[in-house]
Amino acid sequence: MEDKLLVLGLLMSSEMHGYQINEMIEMHLGTGIQLKKSLIYKLLGKMADDGWLTFTEEKAGKRPTRRVYAITARGKEAFQQLLLDSLADYRPVDLLGHVAEGYLDMLPPELSLPRLEQRRQKLVALLQETLDLGTHPGSQQFVIGHQIHHLKSELTWLDGVIKTVKES
Amino acid sequence: MEDKLLVLGLLMSSEMHGYQINEMIEMHLGTGIQLKKSLIYKLLGKMADDGWLTFTEEKAGKRPTRRVYAITARGKEAFQQLLLDSLADYRPVDLLGHVAEGYLDMLPPELSLPRLEQRRQKLVALLQETLDLGTHPGSQQFVIGHQIHHLKSELTWLDGVIKTVKES
DNA sequence: TGCAATATAGTCACATATGACTATACATAC
DNA sequence: GTATGTATAGTCATATGTGACTATATTGCA
Structure with missing residues (x-):
């Protein structure tokens, strides 16, 4: 639709x-x-x-x-x-791509932390890319703005996850 | 995967x-x-x-x-x-379901605001449902937690959108 | 008692989505 | 001058995903 x-x-x-x-x-x-x-x-x-x-x-x-x-x-x-x-309407977005978090306790932090750092880098890169897009003329400000908001929220969450794993 | x-x-x-x-x-x-x-x-x-x-x-x-x-x-x-x-890995979630925001300026606020309010109600209901789920035994805390975090962020964003439309 | 709803367990035809591909033109470097 | 890349424009076979369906058992309740 x-x-x-x-x-x-x-x-x-x-x-x-x-x-x-x-x-x-x-x-x-x-x-x-x-x-x-x-x-x-x-x-x-x-x-x-x-x-x-x-x-x-x-x-x-x-x-x-x-x-x-x-x-x-x-x-x-x-x-x-x-x-x-x-x-x-409001339909939930599919977060299937994030089920891995649910199994974090099955890995020792030495194994999971470097992976989470890689994940974080990709997220940051994506955020930067989207921020850049937003400054270009012709971009759909509202849609881009929403994505930026979402990605920042994701970064906050991920940092929380990393912190939790470090403290475990 | x-x-x-x-x-x-x-x-x-x-x-x-x-x-x-x-x-x-x-x-x-x-x-x-x-x-x-x-x-x-x-x-x-x-x-x-x-x-x-x-x-x-x-x-x-x-x-x-x-x-x-x-x-x-x-x-x-x-x-x-x-x-x-x-x-x-980090792959962006699909926000195609939110493109409508990009066309908000094609509608007069009298038409769009009631719709946005309906949207908000559905979002709030979804958030409540997820919060309840999180208190049940057997729920995957990390995954549910992420969803709650996401939905709260969505609510903040939506309230911003509604405010913007009201002020226009 | 009877019958509607729900729980159990899964299949299947169809709808949707994607990557790989075709084909041409043009620019760039070697 | 010729191979390499990329911009233009779109198709198509295949992979993926979904709702509707089958069939039986059990429960609720009028």
């Missing part, structure tokens, strides 16, 4: 072809927004079938022809509705 | 059949850990094929026969390795 919302939202501001939409998502939204190229193309196809989008084939030079999609009136209605529904 | 880690971890403390594992995950890990029944069965099959698990068929009363899985030596090695790898 939010995948459609995202694509429709981008098309609200201007017509685009799949490749461009993918660029937008990769460039201006952080690593927290995960919507892969191949999915984007499927979504575009589906939404065109449903009458939310129209497209024109475009041949620029000798590059592969591309489909430039534009949002229709029906698409704009759908966008509104998706937006309202999405705002009213 | 973390899905295997989770299942192996549960089997480290005792033998179990698929249904039991599913119960564990649904009862003792919060809503943040999403690993559905059908996936669990597939994982068990795969890991048995790979020699990480063995199983015995068990017939209790007239209920469907069930496979009781136990972790092997190879499985324990794999668990160690997965645990170390997982600890050393």
Whole structure:
């Protein structure tokens, strides 16, 4: 559902072809927004079938022809509705990637601490990357801001975990 | 990868059949850990094929026969390795469910605010539910703790968003 | 007693998502 | 001048994940 919302939202501001939409998502939204190229193309196809989008084939030079999609009136209605529904909803994010913490007591600190330090470095790098993104023009400030808030909260938590392991 | 880690971890403390594992995950890990029944069965099959698990068929009363899985030596090695790898890694969580925030300026506050309030209520309910879970015996304290930390951070963020919209 | 709901245990068809791939153009270095 | 990388544009086979379903037993309760 939010995948459609995202694509429709981008098309609200201007017509685009799949490749461009993918660029937008990769460039201006952080690593927290995960919507892969191949999915984007499927979504575009589906939404065109449903009458939310129209497209024109475009041949620029000798590059592969591309489909430039534009949002229709029906698409704009759908966008509104998706937006309202999405705002009213709250689904928990998947933290499956963090189950390892639950098994920390199965490892001696000498083994786990260096790993946790590596983990911390990756988190810090990700945070820095996202902070940088936020300063670029064209970035979606709200979305990036949320990611930064989240990552800082994650860093706080991780430092707590490391402290606990050190003290054990 | 973390899905295997989770299942192996549960089997480290005792033998179990698929249904039991599913119960564990649904009862003792919060809503943040999403690993559905059908996936669990597939994982068990795969890991048995790979020699990480063995199983015995068990017939209790007239209920469907069930496979009781136990972790092997190879499985324990794999668990160690997965645990170390997982600890050393940090992959961003998917915040696609939050793209709607990026389009808030496309709605008048009269429309968006009630929706944001609904969202807040769901978040608060989820937080309460997770807090309750944490007090039950058998819950994985670290994992639940992380979820609580995350959800509180989310609430802070959401309140900031609501404030911003009110002031606009 | 009867029947609706829930617990037990798992399968399967289908939906969704991803990496690897195709193909062309252009720039850069060697 | 030719190999190497990367930007453009998108497809497709395969991997992954999910809801809906089967089938039986037990419990609650009207």
